[in-house]
Amino acid sequence: MTIDAWLKAAVEDAERRGLPALKPLLEALARATAALRAADFNDRADR
Amino acid sequence: MITIEEFGRRLRARQITSAQITDECLQRIDADNPRLNAFIRVTADEARQQARDADREIAAGHDRGPLHGVPISIKDLLDMRGLPTTAASRVREGHVAARDATAIAHLRQAGAVFVGKTNLHEFAFGTTNEDSAFGPARNPHDPSRSPGGSSGGSAASVAAGMALATIGTDTGGSIRIPAAACGLVGLKPSLGEVSIEGVVPLSPTMDHVGPLAQTVADACLVHHALLGDARATLPAPMPLHGLRLAIPRRYFCDLLDVEVRARFDEAIARLRAAGVHIDEIEIHHTAAIAPVYLHIVLSDAAAYHASTLDAVSDRYTPNVRIRLEMGRYVLAEDYVRALAGREVLTREIDAALAQHDALVLPTMPIPAPALGATAVQVGDATEPVRNVMLRLTQPFNVTGHPAISIPSGRTSSGLPCAMQLVGCRMQTDALLKVALACEPQITPESPRSGNVGG
Numbered sequence: 376m377t378i379d380a381w382l383k384a385a386v387e388d389a390e391r392r393g394l395p396a397l398k399p400l401l402e403a404l405a406r407a408t409a410a411l412r413a414a415d416f417n418d419r420a421d422r
Numbered sequence: 423m424i425t426i427e428e429f430g431r432r433l434r435a436r437q438i439t440s441a442q443i444t445d446e447c448l449q450r451i452d453a454d455n456p457r458l459n460a461f462i463r464v465t466a467d468e469a470r471q472q473a474r475d476a477d478r479e480i481a482a483g484h485d486r487g488p489l490h491g492v493p494i495s496i497k498d499l500l501d502m503r504g505l506p507t508t509a510a511s512r513v514r515e516g517h518v519a520a521r522d523a524t525a526i527a528h529l530r531q532a533g534a535v536f537v538g539k540t541n542l543h544e545f546a547f548g549t550t551n552e553d554s555a556f557g558p559a560r561n562p563h564d565p566s567r568s569p570g571g572s573s574g575g576s577a578a579s580v581a582a583g584m585a586l587a588t589i590g591t592d593t594g595g596s597i598r599i600p601a602a603a604c605g606l607v608g609l610k611p612s613l614g615e616v617s618i619e620g621v622v623p624l625s626p627t628m629d630h631v632g633p634l635a636q637t638v639a640d641a642c643l644v645h646h647a648l649l650g651d652a653r654a655t656l657p658a659p660m661p662l663h664g665l666r667l668a669i670p671r672r673y674f675c676d677l678l679d680v681e682v683r684a685r686f687d688e689a690i691a692r693l694r695a696a697g698v699h700i701d702e703i704e705i706h707h708t709a710a711i712a713p714v715y716l717h718i719v720l721s722d723a724a725a726y727h728a729s730t731l732d733a734v735s736d737r738y739t740p741n742v743r744i745r746l747e748m749g750r751y752v753l754a755e756d757y758v759r760a761l762a763g764r765e766v767l768t769r770e771i772d773a774a775l776a777q778h779d780a781l782v783l784p785t786m787p788i789p790a791p792a793l794g795a796t797a798v799q800v801g802d803a804t805e806p807v808r809n810v811m812l813r814l815t816q817p818f819n820v821t822g823h824p825a826i827s828i829p830s831g832r833t834s835s836g837l838p839c840a841m842q843l844v845g846c847r848m849q850t851d852a853l854l855k856v857a858l859a860c861e862p863q864i865t866p867e868s869p870r871s872g873n874v875g876g
């Protein structure tokens with residue numbers, strides 16, 4: 376799942392659950408997840 | 423307030439009793455707790471009884487060791503039999519602990535006197551102590567400021583002379599941050615060394631139990647009691663000449679308040695002048711520290727709180743509830759990446775310590791922030807308070823290395839600054855020997871002058 380797709384789904388779910396205050400936190404988490412996925416210690420199936 | 427070491431000397435010389443020092447602490451609580459809100463529950467009657475029992479034992483020749491008769495406060499996250507463990511949350515209304523946490527049982531065996539249970543950031547999930555069902559604890563050095571967190575009430579209790587030492591927990595810095603904010607020594611031991619059984623968890627693979635105290639020696643004595651080694655005596659400090667420390671400047675010294683940096687540089691200069699060899703080193707993968715920490719702590723906390731978030735969400739403070747909810751959105755694949763990153767970071771710190779006795783770095787990039795502040799200016803940057811406060815402590819919760827925060831002076835407005843020493847995994851005693859040696863150079867004032875009670 377891409378981070379953009381995850382963030383869109385997460386924000387929609389939070390709004391559906393009546394938690395709009397989650398949106399900025401989810402955006403911050405998305406930035407942290409992007410940094411985590413970009414780290415050079417991650418393994419990939421094609422290398 | 424008198425240190426544990428000095429109290430022990432005077433107790434055994436029959437110059438003071440546990441009842442006297444306990445009464446002194448209880449009087450300080452009566453006088454100052456209304457403005458500092460350090461305690462959730464004061465156990466005055468029980469403490470006086472424990473103190474009388476301790477004095478009777480000493481008179482009968484039964485000496486339990488360095489903590490015998492010592493008044494100590496306990497973060498209200500640890501179970502004490504017969505008392506509620508609130509975790510500063512309405513979620514736990516009605517709870518009463520059936521038995522002591524292992525760490526508490528060890529302290530009881532060591533003869534400690536429990537004066538009460540201290541305020542904290544709700545469920546230990548925050549760095550300021552502002553989000554508590556019992557209201558914020560306040561910093562004795564400036565009550566308009568946070569005492570740090572999550573063990574903020576604990577730190578305030580010792581800094582204000584309401585206890586000789588306190589027990590905190592540390593998942594991202596919750597012992598070392600309030601120790602730094604309140605001018606105390608705070609020890610996060612090596613991961614897994616002190617039992618977390620009977621402690622309300624935040625992230626079980628990063629939770630630590632440890633002491634906040636007035637001096638390194640006192641922290642050492644309490645640490646050994648927590649381990650069940652009540653009769654342990656102080657080790658000899660490591661000789662300063664020949665000691666090898668390392669400063670990891672990049673990342674760890676990039677973002678510092680100007681006065682925190684000045685106090686750090688001054689302490690480093692004093693250590694060098696005393697004969698300590700200090701290298702500058704590089705630690706790699708530091709960009710991964712915060713993301714790794716965040717994905718692990720959010721996932722662990724969300725798992726523990728899932729059922730109460732669904733059933734009684736209104737009983738959480740709003741800020742803690744919303745952060746706990748965030749953890750329910752972490753993907754499994756990213757949690758696994760964080761675990762891989764944790765291994766990498768652990769090896770990085772191991773490598774940095776291979777040729778050195780300890781790392782040395784600031785504890786908190788800023789002095790204690792104002793209550794209510796959500797962002798703070800550090801140099802040219804405006805940063806979220808929480809991120810800044812965690813920045814230099816959370817790496818060692820991820821990796822499990824023992825770390826101790828030691829006061830390093832004050833800002834021009836009198837707020838404490840602090841620096842950390844970080845040692846090899848499962849070698850907390852070796853770190854304490856280094857800290858005992860370095861403390862006189864790091865702390866440019868008498869430990870007792872840091873006390874602001876009374």
